[in-house]
Amino acid sequence: MDQKSLLELLKQVQKGTVSPESAVQELKKLHFSDLGFAKVDHHRELRKGFPEVIFCANKTPEQVAAISVKLAEQTEGNILATRADREAYRQVAALLPEAEYHELAKVILIRRGIQEQRGHILVLSAGTSDLPVAEEAALTAEAMGNKVERIYDVGVAGLHRLLRYQDSLLAARVFVVVAGMEGALPSVIGGLVDKPVIAVPTSVGYGASFGGLAALLGMLNSCASGVSVVNIDNGFGAGYQASLINRLGG
Amino acid sequence: MDQKSLLELLKQVQKGTVSPESAVQELKKLHFSDLGFAKVDHHRELRKGFPEVIFCANKTPEQVAAISVKLAEQTEGNILATRADREAYRQVAALLPEAEYHELAKVILIRRGIQEQRGHILVLSAGTSDLPVAEEAALTAEAMGNKVERIYDVGVAGLHRLLRYQDSLLAARVFVVVAGMEGALPSVIGGLVDKPVIAVPTSVGYGASFGGLAALLGMLNSCASGVSVVNIDNGFGAGYQASLINRLGG
Amino acid sequence: MDQKSLLELLKQVQKGTVSPESAVQELKKLHFSDLGFAKVDHHRELRKGFPEVIFCANKTPEQVAAISVKLAEQTEGNILATRADREAYRQVAALLPEAEYHELAKVILIRRGIQEQRGHILVLSAGTSDLPVAEEAALTAEAMGNKVERIYDVGVAGLHRLLRYQDSLLAARVFVVVAGMEGALPSVIGGLVDKPVIAVPTSVGYGASFGGLAALLGMLNSCASGVSVVNIDNGFGAGYQASLINRLGG
Amino acid sequence: MDQKSLLELLKQVQKGTVSPESAVQELKKLHFSDLGFAKVDHHRELRKGFPEVIFCANKTPEQVAAISVKLAEQTEGNILATRADREAYRQVAALLPEAEYHELAKVILIRRGIQEQRGHILVLSAGTSDLPVAEEAALTAEAMGNKVERIYDVGVAGLHRLLRYQDSLLAARVFVVVAGMEGALPSVIGGLVDKPVIAVPTSVGYGASFGGLAALLGMLNSCASGVSVVNIDNGFGAGYQASLINRLGG
Amino acid sequence: MDQKSLLELLKQVQKGTVSPESAVQELKKLHFSDLGFAKVDHHRELRKGFPEVIFCANKTPEQVAAISVKLAEQTEGNILATRADREAYRQVAALLPEAEYHELAKVILIRRGIQEQRGHILVLSAGTSDLPVAEEAALTAEAMGNKVERIYDVGVAGLHRLLRYQDSLLAARVFVVVAGMEGALPSVIGGLVDKPVIAVPTSVGYGASFGGLAALLGMLNSCASGVSVVNIDNGFGAGYQASLINRLGG
């Protein structure tokens, strides 16, 4: 039952050709009502605070460009495309010249209008090889209107490097902590701070890291409270979750 | 918005105090409509063809008995309780004397009224240790109104035992094939017949059977077409799926 | 013992040179009788309702073309080749110009004669990346003479998209539900309908999806009854199984 | 170097018997400084917002009681003991009569003083077997001063049950979603709401659930954004993380 | 078609009421002939060289005793029951007083008549904890009429203990090598001898032995040629396989 036939039904109620009781019966027949959802769908930006993100992994550059343009017409917010290669960027930029490309994170970001910055998500990474994932998280959070600080290469084998950043650790409201190998950094951060920590295991490592499984299990078994975990290499997911959290305090 | 307030809204439309257009807007605000679903829920037996089954694994005998009585009042169909121990049966039978207990399958079955039998689901098992799971499947199918034939202990290491049952293999409409250890029987059946085969791995075995994993993987990788698989030891699920299939031809 | 020597034996019985009792002893010596099977083999199309499908994964384009021609001579039904690349198609089409190539599904389909359509298998997919597997399932079902409806990109993270298709969900007789990542769509479908659901996990995902393992386990552990599962990415197997089921009601 | 000897050093600087430059050298010798941490430790309640929680799994009832009393002397906040059996409660209650025991969740809770309630964490569970974990999460969040609403038994196989709770879903600030088996509920919730979802896999299930692994992988691979995951059966961890998040908006 | 109706058919051929050609057609209709197999089944001892072994794991003592008696009537060979507890033995011995019980191996052995001993299977075990499995293998081989020598507790961490048994290593025709933990002994034996080695991993170990998985993988990856592997703790299987091999040499 679409909007039009609903209106038709209601007009018949108005005219008296259908009784209210019959109309209730009619509406009850809807097993899966799509009334409200349709509206929500047109207002997805309001409902989730951010337009659809483009996950480019299985899309051609042409598809990415086409979707970008379509989203740019439908929304006034930022547009984010993750796992995008340089060719996808080239085709997007030909149509939307304001697009930025972040090579390390493989992210295309189209910043639009001026966004009030909400304060302070801190993204940390254990090693330099974790940077692509950390940057994906950081750029996602920026695209969603957050202030983001980055502290990279502060793995647990060199704790003193981490401990220099006391002020940043105390100032942040939400933490995204990215680590491969044994994935211990979120536990250390979780023990130092009293704010939510989103842990991101990366597939960095070799041998018995099993593509990030070691880091994932390490983070799930963290002895520190206040740590939750997203999928391996899911920088976007962590940045998104951190943004939802940070927005609560807005 | 419950049924009553919906009726109220429609009456206002009828009276003209609310325009059809406003009513559409009002109805569109419903994000998650429960109108239709509520009705469906009271008619679950119609929708799914069978009343709620009682999974007794984490319930006390008292809870099983109470739920059984409640279901007996709400429905006229058979009632099935799986993974039930003897004590649960004792308490159910005290209240519903017609209850049967099938010890091997750990199933309580309450047959009610006369059900037209739909024809011929064949349940096969590879070894005698697979019988509890096979019986759970067979009794589930019987409870759902199917004719069921059982052929047990016809594992692939003694093919001649299986090949004796040619007539049964040709007559059945749906197959439930239960096997532990290497789980090869469904592949053999799937190669002999042109009917759907529901494969059930069991946790029978030791060592590298890893609690049924070997049988499960074997069945998922079956070289025969027409085989699909349910969870380890899930006799109920197989009997249920076979019943849904058998009913199609009704 | 081939057919000729069997006839010889029976003629000797007729002539009286071999007694019936001796002939019984002779026939009992057959450990593995191939009498009946040979016949069945020539009649495979009847027995299984469909000619041998060509699984192209480890075959050269030349081999695929040669087998296609051979099957085209032996049978009058449709011919299906799965996991076929464009070059294999090119070589098949040179010999059998009526061959169609479905690039997304990597399927070659040769439709022959007019087939009475049996009604309504519904193929659903959770994401756009699941399309190749979903199309393999849909084309297999079509090749086996079924009416197929497709509803794609209705993953559980946007339930409202799914719920719009109420009519289709109520009309279908068998469901093939294709999903990667967490593989939750079959559970949702299984809870809404009272028809058999064949679930197909795909290898779509990354990180802890472990090549489709996450989706596979999710589907095997479905809390909905009436769901069975085929191997990861096995669109063909699901389409085949759904066709066997749909034919029951024919 | 403890506080006393630090003071001594500084007095020598003041007196001029040690030059500032020498004092810097002295202080630089500290490889692992414990100055600040010691203070933090005495103020742990301030730093993390909550006193040490007692994890009773490997402790005797006597040990649990002793630790409870010690914590009651050191802090004025609530005290929480998880995985506690009835005997542990008995011994705690003998010394601290205000202790409550929540049998399902195996939680001892000692509520002290009046705590300003921060608003609205919503705890959902898919099945009745998930209740112990869900209650552990809910009681943890309550002990940390949050308003908690519970919606239980709304698994994805019966979506209509969930969709009735539209108002609650829209009102909550943080979600804890508990599910065993295929673990699909967090994906569905994550697709409906725009708030952070903490997913908790449970070990409920059998066969290929592998002690909660299926649910865990399902949640990590959620196709919905805004979902992060804690360890299997870790209701406490989810309640704690949700409390940290909810406090941000305080 | 059973033996009787077959005879009937042949008599009709003899009488001329059925032509040989029609009889061939009749016989060809048999899809799965059970003629020969039936005979084989009554002669299983001849076909496989040994009567059915009783696997007691899921049987009651009463069942074990009943099956033992039945086998004793049907065969003249030895009877073997594995994974038998003392109570099963007690009940067997009450009926068959010549039964022996081997407690370590949990084996009941009924030696009957005089068997010509075929020469020399050597059973080795790495540690004392592997003895139950090694004894199950040794007793199985003895029950099947082989001479068996045992060398136990010669693990690779003390090679000199093994190397003392040079004569035995050179004299044996078949080797059964039983080891838990890292399972390295079969590789060492396989490198020293030029006879077939059947490797048996045991579940002896802890931690990362994962119930025998480490030993199993070690044996499958043996760098020595001439080693094949049976299931974890499957002493019976190894003894059986070794017996089949040893029998080849007459």
Added chain:
Amino acid sequence: MDQKSLLELLKQVQKGTVSPESAVQELKKLHFSDLGFAKVDHHRELRKGFPEVIFCANKTPEQVAAISVKLAEQTEGNILATRADREAYRQVAALLPEAEYHELAKVILIRRGIQEQRGHILVLSAGTSDLPVAEEAALTAEAMGNKVERIYDVGVAGLHRLLRYQDSLLAARVFVVVAGMEGALPSVIGGLVDKPVIAVPTSVGYGASFGGLAALLGMLNSCASGVSVVNIDNGFGAGYQASLINRLGG
């Protein structure tokens, strides 16, 4: 202590400058005696019945050719090189023109002199994709002087194809059974024959075959006695083991 110094010691005993008792003490100091082993090494062909096989996987074509020539000088038996590509063959054939290349099996075989054929190893494969592994096994057995029969493409989904080969099944002394996917063929063979079966899982399959793991587990859990297993794709190992067994009956 090499041979020369041993001789020196013994000469001193002869001369009387060292007493026999002292010489015993001297000899007892040898912790790891290499006396005998050295001899064995020069006689490896005798000890193991076959010269060193060349595993080409990590070797350059030049290395393979050089080792082939060296072995051809040291031995008079056949020479076998496995996992060899065409280029390796080209370089070997340039130096040893009698070399044969078996492309499917990736085996180079250099047959030398006339070898008395020992009778009858039967190599079976389930599918055509298993042929490379089956051929590696068959050629290895031929190279070690066995008569080999091949029966390919007789998987369990078409049992009638297998059952036609009754005579071959009854005639063979040792079986090598190669199968991928669910790996069920060895169980069926093991149930039909009373000879040793060496099972070889292959990595043929996709999805939940996990590179041959499904077939491997299936074979290890075979419900048939008399089956032992080698590593995934290890055709060489199976052919070698079968040869050792077959030689026993020589």
Added chain:
Amino acid sequence: MDQKSLLELLKQVQKGTVSPESAVQELKKLHFSDLGFAKVDHHRELRKGFPEVIFCANKTPEQVAAISVKLAEQTEGNILATRADREAYRQVAALLPEAEYHELAKVILIRRGIQEQRGHILVLSAGTSDLPVAEEAALTAEAMGNKVERIYDVGVAGLHRLLRYQDSLLAARVFVVVAGMEGALPSVIGGLVDKPVIAVPTSVGYGASFGGLAALLGMLNSCASGVSVVNIDNGFGAGYQASLINRLGG
């Protein structure tokens, strides 16, 4: 060839009845010489620096007591029995009253004579639940003559607790670091010190710790250099390895 026949041979060389050259040939026939090893075996204490340790897991209290007494007669060093329950201790102590029982570690230790203490192995544990394993390591090292310092409950979620022990960290020569859950402590220690770290994962944890697998993988993937790992819960192995290392500096 035993010692006696060797002496005989040498006497014949002395007498001239056997030439040195013949004797060399005779000795070369030994395939597996056991000359030297026999001696080594009686001197195992010298060779490995410590008498055989009793692993009590699969032994009866009587067996433990008997072995203890036998070892006490054969050696003058300390005697260590691991995984011993109280009853085993009772029976040992009845015969060897100087035996100590360490309940937490389940270790029986019999200290004998005065041992020069080698300096400073530091045993750290992350949590209180890791104490049994840590104590097994510490007592093993003490039994092997090392000075041992213990620092327990210094997990990475409370780094400040660890950092207080700067002096101990700088003074130790070898580290044994015991941790369950995510197993991150060895990485932190390995980053702070320049001495070898032996990491011991424990099975402490639940859910996705998978019996210590998470900790094991974490330690194997440590981002700190200088860390090696023993089996899960293998406190004895770590203490033994640390002792071998510490002795090097003696």
Added chain:
Amino acid sequence: MDQKSLLELLKQVQKGTVSPESAVQELKKLHFSDLGFAKVDHHRELRKGFPEVIFCANKTPEQVAAISVKLAEQTEGNILATRADREAYRQVAALLPEAEYHELAKVILIRRGIQEQRGHILVLSAGTSDLPVAEEAALTAEAMGNKVERIYDVGVAGLHRLLRYQDSLLAARVFVVVAGMEGALPSVIGGLVDKPVIAVPTSVGYGASFGGLAALLGMLNSCASGVSVVNIDNGFGAGYQASLINRLGG
């Protein structure tokens, strides 16, 4: 607080403008002191005995060259770059001509000054395919100033080859044992010697070696005491750990 502001604070104490008590309060505010660590960091070579090693796996040749030059300026010790390809070497050698390239191990080594050799680490490998990992270990140990002996291709399937090296086995102080496939060599070595053994599993193998998992599990479950394990293929880690151990005896 950096060094400069600390000095400023202390000068104020000296001047009397800040009291010692206030200064203590000021210093106690430091939650994470970086005083000492900063110094340590400039002196990393002293603290860990070796400059930062360059792990080239994810770095461009340009980055490797740049880091090499920077390290060459900051330190006087050797410089080691692992997992380096030939192009990285070419660019390093252009700037630092004394650089050596070890192709097998993929190691760049820049030897500088004369280093006193500490005695005798023995590196063994089981097969020729393990050489790259073994060489990485050996070169790492050499770069850290150790005497290194190599014994390669002495796998357990040919024990006599190993036993020839008695003198080397007795002379070494630390062992690095590298093996793929079943990974049994460390157990054999650990049983022969009384020195620490660092075991390195390699990913050499196929099928059920699962990328080195079989070897890894084998080593972790070693029945020999005195063995600890590093990650799969982690030759560097083993060489580093062995060097730390060997230095203890300096």
